[in-house]
Amino acid sequence: MNKPVDSSPGQDWIDSGRIESAVGEILAAVGENSAREGLRETPQRVARMYGELFAGMHENAGAHLEVQFDENHRELVLFRDVRFYSLCEHHLLPFFGVAHIAYIPGGHITGLSKVVRAFKALSARPQVQERLGSQMADLMMEKLAPLGAAVVVEARHMCMEMRGVRAPGSLITTSALRGAFETRESTRMEFFTLIKGERSAL
Ligand SMILES: [Zn+2]
Numbered sequence: 533m534n535k536p537v538d539s540s541p542g543q544d545w546i547d548s549g550r551i552e553s554a555v556g557e558i559l560a561a562v563g564e565n566s567a568r569e570g571l572r573e574t575p576q577r578v579a580r581m582y583g584e585l586f587a588g589m590h591e592n593a594g595a596h597l598e599v600q601f602d603e604n605h606r607e608l609v610l611f612r613d614v615r616f617y618s619l620c621e622h623h624l625l626p627f628f629g630v631a632h633i634a635y636i637p638g639g640h641i642t643g644l645s646k647v648v649r650a651f652k653a654l655s656a657r658p659q660v661q662e663r664l665g666s667q668m669a670d671l672m673m674e675k676l677a678p679l680g681a682a683v684v685v686e687a688r689h690m691c692m693e694m695r696g697v698r699a700p701g702s703l704i705t706t707s708a709l710r711g712a713f714e715t716r717e718s719t720r721m722e723f724f725t726l727i728k729g730e731r732s733a734l
Pocket residue numbers: 620621622623624625689691692
């Protein structure tokens with residue numbers, strides 16, 4: 533049942549040469565001298581960087597959740613403050629923050645690290661925050677058949693801070709609620725109370 537999951541694929545899927553010439557073009561277009569020392573290796577560095585930042589495109593996020601154990605726990609399991617970094621697909625600038633990911637098992641649980649790995653795989657793609665949260669909630673519903681799944685994402689977007697509206701420090705919160713989290717008020721309340729509560733000093 534422990535299927536191997538390629539969490540750090542090689543970069544052969546990426547067309548590095550194409551990124552390199554595109555980055556060279558951008559540097560030239562903004563009037564930079566791409567031959568000067570600091571920039572000489574930049575196109576290659578950026579190509580390698582995208583291989584890392586978009587590694588999730590070639591990772592099967594759902595495969596992580598296929599590691600399952602039968603367990604009769606039917607109460608909330610919450611992953612709180614899962615730090616993540618992603619790139620917005622509209623500007624290719626980072627957005628980052630924390631995710632709170634919960635599910636109520638319907639007969640089986642998955643490995644604790646697997647939920648985080650699945651979320652990281654979904655983050656490492658050109659993304660939008662709204663979709664990141666709902667993809668994760670839908671993936672848990674599909675793979676774990678839980679009684680419910682919930683994902684709240686709180687993030688800062690560099691495309692809103694460094695450019696455009698220039699609103700430094702503003703926080704965007706999105707939520708995706710499925711199953712019991714959507715239909716049962718008490719379950720939803722429990723989730724939101726837990727994610728808002730003081731962190732224990734562990
Ligand atoms: Zn953006």
